[in-house]
Amino acid sequence: MTESLFDDGESTVAAPPAPPGWPRAALARLAGWLADRLAAERGRWGLWLPVVMGAGNAAYFALPVEPPGWSGAAAAAVLGLLAVVVRNRPGPFWLLLGATFLAAGFAAGQARTASVAAPMLAREVGPVMVTGRVAAVERMEDGVRLVLAAPVIERLAAAATPERVRVRLAARHGRPVPGETVRLRAILHPPPRPPAPGAYDFQRHAFFEGIGGVGYALGPPDTVAPPAKTGWTAVSATMEQLRGHIAERVAQAVADPAEAGITTALLNGEQTGIPEPAMQAMRDSGLAHLLSISGLHIGLVAGIVFMVVRALLALVEPVALRWPIKKIAAVCGLLAAVGYTLVVGAPVPTLRSVLMTGLALIAVLVDRDPFSMRLVAFAAAVVILVAPDAMLGPSFQMSFGAVVALIAAYEVMSPRIAGWRAGLNLPGRAALYLGGVALTSVVATLATTPFSLFHFQTVAFYGVVANMAAVPVTSFWVMPWSLIAYALMPLGWEEPALVAMGWGVTAILWVARTTAGWPGATALVPAMPVAGLVLVTVGGLWLCLWRERWRLAGLPLIAAGLMSALWVERPDLLVSDDGDLMxxxxxxxxxxxxxxxxxxxxxxxxxxxxxxxxxxxxWPRVGRSADGRLSCDTLGCLYRKDGRTVAILRDSQAMEEDCTGAVAVIAATAVRRCRAPVVVDSRALRREGAHALHLTADGLRVVTVRSTRGDRPWTGF
Known part of the structure; x- marks a missing residue:
């Protein structure tokens, strides 16, 4: 039987004998060196299995077409069986085990897609009457967004009706109760496609959320049936009602809209009610992560409950002497973490955090080390299996990136920190704590910046300073008062706790606005290509998961990934998917x-x-642009670069001339009988989505949304 996946036992990998001659001898020496390095890192091999699983999941989502539904599961089963057969041969066993996890990640993506597959609207419909159960209510500054489950849409066949639709409701039309069935008049359209090739794919996100249509209501909703009384639907509706109840209590206790919105976000997970200026300040200061319920919040909730329960039990001498109070406190902390997760809605960072926190507390129960990279590996594997589509989003990437980097830094620095702590007095320990906060901020910022660049093209230069000021306030003031507010809400006595919590939020907002207002607080950078993100991710994992000096080989990969944006060819022309904007x-x-x-x-x-x-x-209405590349008249515009011309039609009278002299013709309407090599008209835009055109001396290259996404269940093509 093979050893545990995370065992630290001696390796049985041996270097192959060196063949004679050069360069075969050099290759043999290199292979021997690699074998020695791997042997020294045997206890870390298992940490790479979730990474391989993630690679398989990424490979599934990168495909241009949907593969056979059985392919991933069948490959995982066959490879897993072969791994069992060769379990006594470490080399083949680990290779087959890695291949099994690769196939398992692929299969997880397939299973998730099949489980959520549902119709999506193919065109705009409305005004129509829509009847559905209120599954979620997202409070906003100027109204609410309703998610209606099991909708019935007027003049739309049941087979073409989505499982869920999201409808925006103006504030003057009231706020329905979660769980009740409502009827309203609305205009619905398909979830929008990416506005440019490679941009954020909201349509894919909506598909995996079960939302097949979005739109807005034209009037107030009418209640058709009250909330259900039993079943999971009732539980879900109760949790939504609880979140709404918390938001209402906060609004009554905290007058300032920005402070109320942030307080609400920390208590029930809803960020939609935060005013945009405050939200932008949090982003520009690098403090937006405080609003996303993640490891910091879950860890604080579990830690505070753990310490309070343990301290209270320790005060009772018979209990402290006879009962395992540390383990009892760990159970209470775990229950508090789970309860908090349910209240805030279990987004991906929270799911990861509660898994890791739960494992850490279970480790306390069984007298094991609660801080380990193995916890991260286990949590990553679970999230990939349960919600594989989440791996594509910034929450998963930034959350796991920060935690992996922090644990790796802790592994390196903990012996030194322990030496520094010995013999320190109270001021020294306080200084060491502040240094730890600074180190944590630096490591987390460095770890999450590449993902922020890829998804948001933004870097916050004062994030470390802002976090050094805001994180202690969150840890020692805001979160403890949030637990007190939870405890007092059933009694209706929560207002003093919410007011006190609001003072901490005021301080955090002041830090955010101050640092965001400093000169050069943020900078935009060109979008990083997917290849760059892959290089950064592989390099970062190589740096963090290994322990020997060869881990430093990850640094050049990270640098190459960060610089990849410099060599991306930017499009010369862009056309939106409806042709209204170019x-x-x-x-x-x-x-x-x-x-x-x-x-x-x-x-x-x-x-x-x-x-x-x-x-x-x-654009000039009539005339030439300052650089001479763009010239326009009443019939259209001509764009010239590198000796090539693209015609942009405003009037069909120019079609005959433009279709013979241009390498591409662009029009928002249908173009027929045009001999230009490339025609981008309403039909092409409807079929392919937004277009990006690249003009070079060698020719014309066209990239479309469809060419980058392929034909998948969520693409709507």
Whole structure:
């Protein structure tokens, strides 16, 4: 029988005999060196199994077409069986075990897709009457967003009806009770596709949330049936009602909208009620992670309950002498962490955190070390199996990235910290704590920055300073008062606790606004390609998961990934998926937009992915742009670069001339009988989504949303 996956036993891997001659001898020496390094790291091999599982999951989502549904599970079963057969041969066993985890990750993605597969709207419908059960209520500044489950949509066949739709409701129309069935008049459309190739895919996110249509209500809802009384539906509705109850109590106790929104987010997990200026300040200061319920919050809840229960039990001498009070406190901490997770809705960072916290407390129960990279590996494997689509989002990547880096830093620094702590007085311990906060902030910031660059193209330069000031306030003031508020809410006495908690939130907001207002607080950078993210991730894992000096080989990979954005070819023309907005690249590298009002979300996405905040000069209505690349008249525009011309039609009268002299013709309407090599018209946009065109001296390259996403169940093509 093979040893435990995480065992620290001696390796049986031996270096192969060196064949004669060069370079075979050099290759043999290299193979021997690698074998020796692997042998020294045998206790860490198991940590790579979730990484391999994640690679298999990523491979599934990267495919351009949907594979056969049985392929991943069948491959995992066959490879797992072969691993069992060769379990007494360490080399083949570990290779087959890794391949099994790779196939298991692939199969997890397939299973998740099959489990949530449901119709998505293919076109806009409405105004129509929509009847459905209120599954969630997201409170916003100017109203609410309702998620309606099991909807019945007027004039839409049951086979084409989504399982859920999300509808925005104006504040003047009231707020339905979660769980009740309502009927309202609304306009619905498919979840929007990415506004540019490679941009954030909300449509995929909506698919895995079970949302097949989004839109807005035209009037107030009518209640058709009250909330259900039994079953999981009733439990879900009760939790939603509890979150709403918490939000209402906070609104009554905390007057300032920004403070109330942040307090609510910390108590029930809802961030939608935070005013945008406050939210932007939290982002620009690097403190937005405090609003996402994650390891910090779960750990604080469990830790505070653990310490309080243990201290109270220790005061009772018979109990302290006869009962295992440490283990009792660990059970109470675990129950508190689970309860907090249920209240805030169990998003991915919270799921990861409660898994790790639960394992740490279970380790206390069985007298084992509660702080280990193995906990992270286990939590990652569980999240990938349960919610494989979450691995593609920033929450998973930033959350696990920060935790892995912090534990790796702790493994390196803990012996030194223990030496420094010995013999320190109270001021020395306080200084050491502040140094620990600074180190934690630096490590977490460095670990999450690459993922922030990939997803948001933003870097916050004062994040370390802001976290050094805000994290202690959160740990020692805000979260303890939040637990007191929870305890007092059933009695209706929570207002003093909420007010006190609000004082801490005020301090956090002051830190956020102050640091965000400093010169050069943030910078935008061009979007990092997927290959760059892969290099950073592999390099970071190599640096953190190994213990020997060869781990430093991860640093060049990280550097290469971070610099990958510098070599990405930026598009010369962009066309939105409905043709209402276009952009051309000026000679100075800026993007000039065809309209300052149309498709604002698409425009903001294009500019952010380009690494700039403002667009270049607007298109001339008639005449030439300053650099001469773009010339327009009443019939349309011509864009010239590297001796090639792209025609942008405003009037069909220019079609015949443009179709013969341009390498591409772009129009928001249908274009027929055009001999241009590339035609981007309403039909192509409907079929392919947003377009990006690259003009070079060698030719024209066209990239579309469809070409980057493929034809998958969530693409809507």
């Amino acid at each position: 952009a051309v690249r000026a000679a100075d590298g800026s993007l000039a937009l065809s309209s300052a009002r149309a498709e604002r979300h698409a425009a903001q996405t294009w500019l952010r992915r380009d690494g700039v905040r403002e667009a270049g000069p607007p």
